[in-house]
Amino acid sequence: MQQTVLVTGGTGFVATHVIVQLLQQGHQVNTTVRSLGRQTQLFETLQHAGIQASQDNLRLIEADLLDDSNWLNAMQDCEYVLHVASPLPMGDPKNED
Numbered sequence: 174m175q176q177t178v179l180v181t182g183g184t185g186f187v188a189t190h191v192i193v194q195l196l197q198q199g200h201q202v203n204t205t206v207r208s209l210g211r212q213t214q215l216f217e218t219l220q221h222a223g224i225q226a227s228q229d230n231l232r233l234i235e236a237d238l239l240d241d242s243n244w245l246n247a248m249q250d251c252e253y254v255l256h257v258a259s260p261l262p263m264g265d266p267k268n269e270d
Contacts, residue, residue: 177201179251182258183233184211184218191255193222196230205236205247205258 178195182188183204195202196219206215212233219226234247238260248254 175199175201176252177203177250179203179205179248179254181205181236181238181247181254181256184215185258187257188255189215189218189222191257192226192231193219193224196224196226201230201232203232203234203247203249203251205234205243207235207237209233209235 175198178200180188180191180195180202181204183192183206188204192202192204204215206212215233216226216231219231234243236243236247238258
C-alpha cells in the first residue's frame with residue numbers, strides 16, 4: 174500500500190518533478206498551491222511529463238506559507254511531508270544577507 178505524501182508548493186519547478194516521481198511510484202499526493210486557479214496548469218504540466226493525474230491520486234489544497242490556514246487539511250492522512258515551497262519576496266530585499 175502506497176502512502177499519501179504532502180508536497181508543498183505544487184506548481185513550483187522542484188515540486189512538479191517530485192510529484193511526477195511520487196505518482197509514478199503509485200503514491201497518493203496532496204500538494205499545496207497558492208491559488209486553486211492554477212490547477213489546470215499543474216495537470217497540464219504533469220500530462221506533458223507523461224503522468225495521468227486525476228483527483229483520485231492528486232489532491233490540490235489552497236494554502237500559503239505565510240498563513241496558517243488550511244495546513245491541517247493539507248496534511249490530513251499524510252505519512253510524509255516534502256517541503257519544497259519557498260516564498261518569493263515581492264521586491265528586492267533591504268539587505269542582501
